Structures are given as C-alpha cells and as structure tokens.
Amino acid sequence: MPQSEEAAAWFHAVYTAVQEIPHGRVTSYGHIARLVGRPERPRQVGVCLKHLPDASKQPNNPFNNNTVPWQRVINSRGSISPRGPNGASRQASALRREGVTIETGTMGELTVDFEMYGWFPEMLPSEAAEVEDDSDED
DNA sequence: GCCGTGACGGTAA
DNA sequence: GTTACCGCCACGG
Numbered sequence: 001m002p003q004s005e006e007a008a009a010w011f012h013a014v015y016t017a018v019q020e021i022p023h024g025r026v027t028s029y030g031h032i033a034r035l036v037g038r039p040e041r042p043r044q045v046g047v048c049l050k051h052l053p054d055a056s057k058q059p060n061n062p063f064n065n066n067t068v069p070w071q072r073v074i075n076s077r078g079s080i081s082p083r084g085p086n087g088a089s090r091q092a093s094a095l096r097r098e099g100v101t102i103e104t105g106t107m108g109e110l111t112v113d114f115e116m117y118g119w120f121p122e123m124l125p126s127e128a129a130e131v132e133d134d135s136d137e138d
Numbered sequence: 139g140c141c142g143t144g145a146c147g148g149t150a151a
Numbered sequence: 152g153t154t155a156c157c158g159c160c161a162c163g164g
Contacts, residue, residue, distance in 0.1 A: 046145035083145045
C-alpha cells in the first residue's frame with residue numbers, strides 16, 4: 001500500500017493504463033510512463049506491477065494480478081526481464097496464451113515479437129495508428 | 139531515519 | 152552496431 005496520496009494516484013494511473021492494453025498486444029514500461037504523464041519514471045511503472053496485489057489475497061481489489069494484464073508490459077528492448085527464476089516464464093506463457101509470439105534467445109532471454117503483434121515501443125496509440133495509416137514507406 | 143535496490147530508459151562514449 | 156553510467160522514486164533492510 002502506497003505511503004502518500006500522490007503515490008496512490010500514481011499506482012492507480014499505472015494500473016488503469018495497463019488495463020487499456022488490448023488483448024494480444026504488448027507495450028513497454030516507458031510507454032505506460034508516457035500514458036500516465038510521467039515519461040521520466042518508467043522504472044516506477046515496474047515498481048507498481050511488482051506491488052500488484054495477488055488476486056487470491058485481494059479479490060475485492062479492482063487492481064490485482066487477475067484484473068491487470070501485467071504480462072503485457074515488457075521493456076523497450078522488446079524482451080522480458082528475468083526478474084525471478086520462473087517469473088519471466090510465467091509472463092511468457094501468459095502472453096503465448098494470448099497468441100503473442102515469443103522467441104527464446106540463446107541465453108534464455110525471452111524476446112517478444114512486438115513489431116508484428118504489438119504496439120511500437122515508445123509510441124503512443126495515436127502515433128501507432130498514424131503509422132498504420134502511413135505504412136507505404138519501407 | 140539513512141542506504142541500497144529495482145519488473146527501465148535515455149544519452150554518452 | 153554495443154557497453155557504461157546516470158536519474159528517477161517507492162520499498163525493504
């Protein structure tokens with residue numbers, strides 16, 4: 001639980017932004033940071049997801065790991081950070097279940113094919129739509 | 139209450 | 152093209 005109201009608003013904004021990610025799509029922490037108006041704090045976005053309450057423990061909480069698609073948030077490199085022994089694989093399987101292609105690198109790194117299935121990293125949804133509209137250049 | 143850490147990103151070299 | 156360093160701020164020890 002956040003210490004100040006400002007932090008609570010920050011958490012709330014981040015969770016809401018993550019919930020706006022469409023099914024089968026992925027985005028980056030920096031993208032979420034931009035959406036909530038704090039592009040200089042992508043790291044705190046990860047902190048919010050880290051403190052995301054467990055659904056079985058807080059089912060009444062509107063923001064828990066069951067209502068917030070935390071697995072759709074990856075880093076700007078398009079890969080999943082190995083934060084834990086099986087945390088990354090759990091995120092990868094959740095994404096694959098949504099139809100997202102994930103490639104396993106030689107060093108066990110999980111790279112998401114965001115160019116094909118998700119938003120462009122560090123790009124707002126409006127800008128992404130603009131790209132699709134003007135995709136004549138190659 | 140201070141210090142180090144962290145699910146990251148950007149810029150510099 | 153890659154590697155290194157800094158900053159941001161809540162949380163845990």
